[in-house]
Amino acid sequence: MKKMVVSAILIGIFVLYCFLHAQAAPVAIVPTATPTSRSSSSSTATPGTTPTPGATSPSGSTYKNGTYTGNVADAQWGVVQIQVVIQNGKITSVQFLQYPNERNRSVQINSYADPILINEAIQAQSTKVDIVSGATDTSNAFIQSLSNALSQAQA
Amino acid sequence: MKRLQLLMGMPITVEILDANATEADIERVFAYFRSIDETFSNYKEESEISKINRGELAEEASSDAVKTILALGEQTRQETQGYFDIEHDGLIDPSGIVKGWAIFQAAQLLKEAGFVNFYIDAGGDIQVAGTNNGHPWRIGIRNPFNRTENVKVLAITDKGVATSGTAIRGQHVYNPHQPEKPIQDIVSLTVIGPDVYEADRFATAAFAMGKRGIYFLEQLAGFEGYMIDYSARATYTSGFERFVLSDDKIS
Numbered sequence: 363m364k365k366m367v368v369s370a371i372l373i374g375i376f377v378l379y380c381f382l383h384a385q386a387a388p389v390a391i392v393p394t395a396t397p398t399s400r401s402s403s404s405s406t407a408t409p410g411t412t413p414t415p416g417a418t419s420p421s422g423s424t425y426k427n428g429t430y431t432g433n434v435a436d437a438q439w440g441v442v443q444i445q446v447v448i449q450n451g452k453i454t455s456v457q458f459l460q461y462p463n464e465r466n467r468s469v470q471i472n473s474y475a476d477p478i479l480i481n482e483a484i485q486a487q488s489t490k491v492d493i494v495s496g497a498t499d500t501s502n503a504f505i506q507s508l509s510n511a512l513s514q515a516q517a
Numbered sequence: 518m519k520r521l522q523l524l525m526g527m528p529i530t531v532e533i534l535d536a537n538a539t540e541a542d543i544e545r546v547f548a549y550f551r552s553i554d555e556t557f558s559n560y561k562e563e564s565e566i567s568k569i570n571r572g573e574l575a576e577e578a579s580s581d582a583v584k585t586i587l588a589l590g591e592q593t594r595q596e597t598q599g600y601f602d603i604e605h606d607g608l609i610d611p612s613g614i615v616k617g618w619a620i621f622q623a624a625q626l627l628k629e630a631g632f633v634n635f636y637i638d639a640g641g642d643i644q645v646a647g648t649n650n651g652h653p654w655r656i657g658i659r660n661p662f663n664r665t666e667n668v669k670v671l672a673i674t675d676k677g678v679a680t681s682g683t684a685i686r687g688q689h690v691y692n693p694h695q696p697e698k699p700i701q702d703i704v705s706l707t708v709i710g711p712d713v714y715e716a717d718r719f720a721t722a723a724f725a726m727g728k729r730g731i732y733f734l735e736q737l738a739g740f741e742g743y744m745i746d747y748s749a750r751a752t753y754t755s756g757f758e759r760f761v762l763s764d765d766k767i768s
Contacts, residue, residue, distance in 0.1 A: 479731060481752045484660065484668040484745055489762060491670055492649055493530075495707055496641040496659030497682030 425451050425515040432511035446511045453512075522547050525554045525616070527640030533627065534634040534649065542630060546623045546637065553619045556582055557611055570608045589718075590614050597722035597733075617679060617717025620644050624713070637713075642679040644713035655762060661705040661745055668751070669707075669743060672762040677713030681706050681724035682745075705745040706730055709760055715740070 425448040432444040447454050519532035520543045529550055531543050558564045565583050568574035576587060590603035590611060603611045620637050624644040627635055634647030636654055645654040653674045657667030661682055671678065682705035706724045710716030719740055723730030731752050734742035741757040 479735060479752050479754065480758075481750055484749050484751050486660065486663075486666040487657070487668060487670050489655065489657075489667075489670040491655040491657035491667060492532075493636055493638050493643050493645070493654060494641065494657045494659050494667065495643055495678045495680045496664070497661065497680050497705055 425453070425512065427451070428515065430511040430514045435510075444511050446515065448515050518543060520547070522550075524550045525558070525639070526560075528638075529640070530636075530638040531623075532636055533632050534647070535632045538632065538635075542627070542632070545630075546626060549623050549626060550619060550639070553582075553615060556580065557586065557615045559610055559612065566609055566611060586611050586615055586618065589618065593718045593722065597719070600725040601718060601722035613721045614718055616640070617642060617677070617714040620717075621677070621712050621714035642677075642713055642717050644677050645673050646675055648674055653762075658705075658707045658743060662749060668745070670762045671709065671760045673709065673760060677710050677716035679708050679710070679713060679717035679720040681708075681717075681720040702727055703730065703744050703746045707743045708734060709741045709757070711739050 427448050427450070429445060429447050432446070434443045518538045518540075519530065520540075521528055521530045523529075524547065529547070531546050533542065554564075555561065556564055557566050559566060559570075561567060565574060565579050569576060569579060569583075576584070579587075587603070587609075590601075590613075593601045593614060594603075601613065603609055603614060616639060620639050620642060621644060623637050624635075624646060627637075628646065632646070634649070636643060636645040641659070643656060645656070648654070653672035656671045656673050656678050658669040658671065658680065660666040660668045682703070703724065706720055708716045708720035708723065710719060719734065719737065720742075723733050723742065726733055728744075728746070731742050731744040731754065734740050735754045741754045741760060743751055743753045743757055745751045
């Protein structure tokens with residue numbers, strides 16, 4: 363009998379906990395930030411060759427001198443567009459004309475209280491490392507747009 | 518023996534320290550990545566994924582590897598409150614899960630071949646095995662605002678490390694002289710997990726959660742995370758420091 367009562371109380375507490383927990387469940391809110399329009403940014407872009415006036419190609423080099431703009435390539439979170447400058451047959455500059463600058467997906471934000479986590483200002487480290495971990499989200503699109511620009515520069 | 522190749526649109530580095538490693542062993546790893554690219558690339562018209570997206574191949578008729586990835590993608594979607602989804606606008610883009618999975622499988626190939634001390638780094642997502650001459654592997658977390666710098670150095674053995682983020686965007690946005698600018702988003706999130714497949718998929722999902730991502734990781738057993746936001750401040754999970762190699766620990 364005693365066991366029954368204890369079990370009943372435990373179950374009761376559990377049900378009550380579940381109920382309260384459900385009440386405190388995260389509320390999804392729609393973010394107010396609106397991403398810069400992807401379609402407009404890619405439609406205003408004018409992919410194609412814009413060679414520097416009077417550019418000449420030294421004989422024997424792989425690329426013709428000039429400024430070349432790659433196509434607009436789709437990265438996971440936006441678009442990437444590359445411009446390369448070739449001088450004396452060598453790449454002297456690679457520039458991003460466009461890069462993903464806003465998240466394209468709506469993000470749900472939960473409103474319940476957060477645990478306290480440690481926070482610090484980032485600081486450059488001098489220790490030598492074997493490997494480096496970093497983001498590569500845009501690399502595929504980068505290479506696609508870059509190879510497009512370079513194919514235009516082919517002698 | 519250390520080799521680098523540009524595959525799947527990213528640099529892939531394989532280093533095996535065991536003395537018996539040969540060129541053929543490393544080439545097998547690269548060949549595996551090439552086969553993965555042939556099957557899963559959205560950029561290759563003849564890949565199975567491209568065929569599925571054009572409606573020319575039914576998911577049920579796809580190869581076992583594709584079925585596995587689709588199932589893992591769905592599992593991850595459920596485990597991450599829907600933040601991870603390989604389907605965008607009705608099209609399948611499995612790259613978010615294929616990368617980590619492929620690195621993990623490639624590492625398994627090396628393990629099955631008997632290798633003990635090695636790492637595979639595919640575009641900054643890393644599986645390490647064993648040690649570097651008796652010491653844990655040292656993995657730097659790249660500064661998203663300055664690609665030539667590391668902001669943390671980790672000491673890692675037999676684990677996976679993956680970073681999700683937008684390093685390029687950060688360089689343009691960072692302004693330390695405007696601290697009053699509201700912080701809306703994060704620029705980089707590094708995850709240490711039991712293997713690179715686990716680390717990569719949860720890094721991707723947690724990054725999509727924005728500032729909440731680090732709390733999601735805090736609740737996951739076996740995972741640690743280091744998140745960097747627009748203001749160049751980092752927030753990290755409570756167990757993260759165990760893996761940090763600070764400058765003063767090295768003489």
